[in-house]
Amino acid sequence: MSWWPRWRRAAVPEVGLAKAAPAxxxxxxxxxGRASTATTAGQSSTARTALDEALSLAPTxxxxxxxSARWHRRLGAIAEALRQYDEALLVASEPGRLHLEIGEMHxxxxxxxxxxxxxxxxxxxxxxxxxxxxxxxxxxGRLDRNEDALEAxxxxxxxxxxxxxxxxxxEYGQALHVLKRHAEAVLAYEQSLALDPLGVRAMxxxxxxxxxxxxxxSALAYYERxxxxxxxxxxxxQLHLGSAYQHCGRWHDAQRLYEQVIATAPxxxxxxxxxxxxxxxxxxxxxxxxxxxxxxAAGASGYRPLPFRPWRGEAAPNDTLLILADQGxxxxxxxxxxxxxAMARVGHCIVECEPRLESLFRRSFPGATIxxxxxxxxxxWLKDLPEPQWQIFGGDLPHLFRNSNADFPGREAYLRADPQxxxxxxxxxxxxxGAGPKVGISWRGGSRFTRTRSRSLEAADWGPVLSTPxxxxxxxxxxxxxxxxxEINARHGNVVRDYPEALADYDETAALVAALDLVTTVCTAxxxxxxxxxxxxxxxxxxxxxxxxxVACDRMPWxxxxxxxxxxxxxxxxxxxxxxxxxxxxxxxxxSCGDRFSRNGC
Numbered sequence: 252m253s254w255w256p257r258w259r260r261a262a263v264p265e266v267g268l269a270k271a272a273p274a275x276x277x278x279x280x281x282x283x284g285r286a287s288t289a290t291t292a293g294q295s296s297t298a299r300t301a302l303d304e305a306l307s308l309a310p311t312x313x314x315x316x317x318x319s320a321r322w323h324r325r326l327g328a329i330a331e332a333l334r335q336y337d338e339a340l341l342v343a344s345e346p347g348r349l350h351l352e353i354g355e356m357h358x359x360x361x362x363x364x365x366x367x368x369x370x371x372x373x374x375x376x377x378x379x380x381x382x383x384x385x386x387x388x389x390x391x392g393r394l395d396r397n398e399d400a401l402e403a404x405x406x407x408x409x410x411x412x413x414x415x416x417x418x419x420x421x422e423y424g425q426a427l428h429v430l431k432r433h434a435e436a437v438l439a440y441e442q443s444l445a446l447d448p449l450g451v452r453a454m455x456x457x458x459x460x461x462x463x464x465x466x467x468x469s470a471l472a473y474y475e476r477x478x479x480x481x482x483x484x485x486x487x488x489q490l491h492l493g494s495a496y497q498h499c500g501r502w503h504d505a506q507r508l509y510e511q512v513i514a515t516a517p518x519x520x521x522x523x524x525x526x527x528x529x530x531x532x533x534x535x536x537x538x539x540x541x542x543x544x545x546x547x548a549a550g551a552s553g554y555r556p557l558p559f560r561p562w563r564g565e566a567a568p569n570d571t572l573l574i575l576a577d578q579g580x581x582x583x584x585x586x587x588x589x590x591x592x593a594m595a596r597v598g599h600c601i602v603e604c605e606p607r608l609e610s611l612f613r614r615s616f617p618g619a620t621i622x623x624x625x626x627x628x629x630x631x632w633l634k635d636l637p638e639p640q641w642q643i644f645g646g647d648l649p650h651l652f653r654n655s656n657a658d659f660p661g662r663e664a665y666l667r668a669d670p671q672x673x674x675x676x677x678x679x680x681x682x683x684x685g686a687g688p689k690v691g692i693s694w695r696g697g698s699r700f701t702r703t704r705s706r707s708l709e710a711a712d713w714g715p716v717l718s719t720p721x722x723x724x725x726x727x728x729x730x731x732x733x734x735x736x737x738e739i740n741a742r743h744g745n746v747v748r749d750y751p752e753a754l755a756d757y758d759e760t761a762a763l764v765a766a767l768d769l770v771t772t773v774c775t776a777x778x779x780x781x782x783x784x785x786x787x788x789x790x791x792x793x794x795x796x797x798x799x800x801x802v803a804c805d806r807m808p809w810x811x812x813x814x815x816x817x818x819x820x821x822x823x824x825x826x827x828x829x830x831x832x833x834x835x836x837x838x839x840x841x842x843s844c845g846d847r848f849s850r851n852g853c
Contacts, residue, residue: 279309283318290322298322313339317349324356332356347377354386366390374406381411385419392426401426408442417447424456433460451477455488458495465704467498467795467821490521497529498705499821500795502802505529520548532798534808536658539798540650552578552646557630562641564596564651572597573639576604576626577646581776583608584783585799585809588665589648590616601636607757615666659808664785672762676753680766684723684748688768688839691727692716692747695735696775705793705822706774710738712824715832716771717743721839725767727777729754769838771831774800782810789834791827794818 282305289297302322305315316339323332336353340346354369367390373383388403404423411419424439440457444450458473474492478484489508496505509526512519523545530539547554555575562572572593576583583605594600600619604612609623624632633639653659680689694713696706717724717739726736726749740747753763761780764770770781770788774796781788790807792800792815800807800815807813814834816827 275308279305279312279315282308283314287318290325295322295326311338311342313343316342317352321352324359329356329360345377347373347375347380347383350376351380351383351386354383354390358386358390363390363394367394378406379410381407381409381415381419385411385415385422388422388426392429397426397429401430417443417450417453420446421450421453421456424453424460428456428460433464436460449480451480451485454480455485455491458491462491462495462498465498465702467495471495471499490525493522493525497525497532498702498795500802502529502533502795506533520545524549524551528798532796532800532802534656534801534804536649536654536656540654543646543650546578546646552644553626555626555628557633557639557642559639559642562597562643565641567597567641569598570640571599571601571637573633573642574600574602574648575642575644576624577644579776580605580607581779581799583645584666584776584779586645586648587612587615588660588783588809589645589652590619591665592652593643593648594618597641599637601633601639603632610758611666611668611761614669653808656808661811662785663812664783666761666780666783668761668765668784669758672759673765676763676766680723680725687721687723689725689766690722690835691725691764691767691770691772691777691781693727693729693770693772693775693777694739695728695730695732696773705795708773708791708824708828710735710742712828713739714743715829716835717746719832719835719839722835724748725750725763727754727760727764727770727772729760729777769835771835778807778810778813782807782813785812787812787814789814789816789831791824791831792817794821794823 282301285297285301287298289295289301299322302315302319305312306319309315316335320332320335320339323329323335333353333356336349340349343349350369350373354366354373357363357366357369367387370383370387370390373380374387377383384403384407388400388407391397391400391403401423404419404426407419408416408423420439420443424436424443427433427436427439437457437460440453440460443453444457447453454473454477458470458477461467461470461473471492474488474495477488478492481488489512493505493508493512496502496508506526506529509522509529512522513526516522523542527539527542527545530536530542546552557573557575559573574590574593577586587602587604590600590602594616600616602612602616602619602621603624603626604621606623606625609621612619613621620636622632622636692713694708694710696703724747726732726747728736736747736749750763753759761784764777764781764786765784767786770777770786771791772778772781772788773791774793778788778790788810790800790813794817796817799809805815807815816831816834818824819826
């Protein structure tokens with residue numbers, strides 16, 4: 252036994268212990284039963300009277316002391332409850348279980364550090380006390396002590412009573428999930444389901460973990476099982492199932508689910524946000540844009556209201572319109588295709604943008620005021636500019652100007668790279684690489700939050716493309732790309748040239764892209780940059796892409812210079828890579844790959 256329990260016992264004054272005459276056990280049992288019945292009936296004073304009588308007859312009886320402590324605990328008299336628990340500890344045969352109760356009481360009062368102390372004592376005194384391990388794991392989790400929580404739940408799965416073992420495995424899986432050990436989490440959820448095959452929570456949790464690993468078909472199976480067993484569906488299940496449908500390319504099933512959610516909960520912003528993406532992917536533009544504003548309440552984009560009137564497309568030739576930056580870098584570039592449309596309706600536009608885009612936008616929209624900002628919540632960055640009368644977020648511009656396929660302009664470019672830097676890069680690439688097409692390459696897209704696995708290729712996947720005779724490949728991958736580039740070059744014969752100075756500055760990146768004959772890439776911001784510059788860009792597209800790439804078009808409506816090479820099955824890049832490589836072979840030797848570039852529409 253540890254020193255702390257002994258210290259607590261020594262600290263409790265021993266007042267008149269064992270001096271009372273032995274009580275009749277039957278009488279004590281009767282009084283405790285009367286107290287329990289009264290408590291169940293909500294007769295607190297009757298229960299208190301019975302407990303006081305029992306205490307007067309048996310002041311050191313651990314059952315009486317514990318029942319009295321529980322009565323005070325229910326009443327919220329924590330100090331008195333603790334005093335009586337401590338007295339009970341002096342004579343308890345199972346002190347670990349009493350420390351478990353004390354810990355649970357501290358959890359109820361949100362005194363989590365004291366709860367940890369008590370629960371730690373409980374498992375120290377009785378390591379087989381599974382309920383204490385389970386409770387301890389939950390408290391650690393609430394304090395974000397995730398490794399400690401994981402260890403507590405690991406002990407719990409071996410020690411809790413059989414009826415709680417499925418719950419313990421579920422909690423263990425969720426602790427692994429929090430630590431991003433998703434594959435192990437799925438195994439733990441399966442252990443839970445083996446003990447409780449109807450465990451909807453475990454099915455949903457397994458679906459979440461599989462979805463985060465981009466194991467979309469497996470996630471779909473878990474969610475469908477959970478839905479089949481639920482009536483009504485638990486909160487969020489239909490939305491998660493809809494996401495799995497989307498990622499499996501079952502767009503109409505996803506739409507149906509989101510519509511069902513909205514029918515019963517019209518203000519479910521996540522459902523509207525998800526539905527808008529389905530609609531836009533299917534080129535159902537008006538309905539898609541109608542729900543696109545739900546991105547703010549859904550948390551997909553930060554809402555920063557400034558004190559100007561919302562602009563809904565009114566002609567305002569004497570007024571100033573503020574266009575606010577919205578969503579990610581690629582989205583800002585894409586939405587900027589609508590800036591000329593807005594400029595045609597108002598007297599002046601102020602365009603906020605990500606600082607990396609400021610020079611590019613300023614050159615491309617000479618009639619507008621361009622401000623690079625970090626998206627401050629106030630308007631202090633506007634203090635030296637003409638006061639706007641109107642405001643609109645960049646992501647709301649398409650709702651005004653892109654409501655049919657015909658609304659997407661056929662112009663080749665709306666952004667302009669620095670012509671001097673473009674000339675510099677053309678000359679340098681020719682001098683260093685020689686004759687033949689100069690082809691940019693980017694192999695990784697997205698992030699941990701935006702499905703990087705489904706949008707990225709491994710080094711080995713690029714073989715058919717990189718072996719194309721006569722082509723010179725130039726790296727356009729950004730971020731921490733050096734180890735991957737080294738692997739690609741080691742595998743394929745040092746064929747990809749790297750110009751890190753061009754990637755360090757986005758305006759310089761634009762000049763390099765504009766100097767290339769072709770860009771080949773996965774779905775990433777480089778697509779938007781190349782497309783907005785009017786450069787031929789061939790995109791390797793996953794089976795179920797983001798809505799910007801649509802479901803079935805062979806080019807992006809936003810960029811006439813794109814050509815999309817789509818997966819025909821989930822995860823299989825061999826087909827689209829071979830198709831791209833064959834197309835590239837057909838243009839090898841051309842002065843410009845764009846001369847023979849396919850521009851068929853939807």
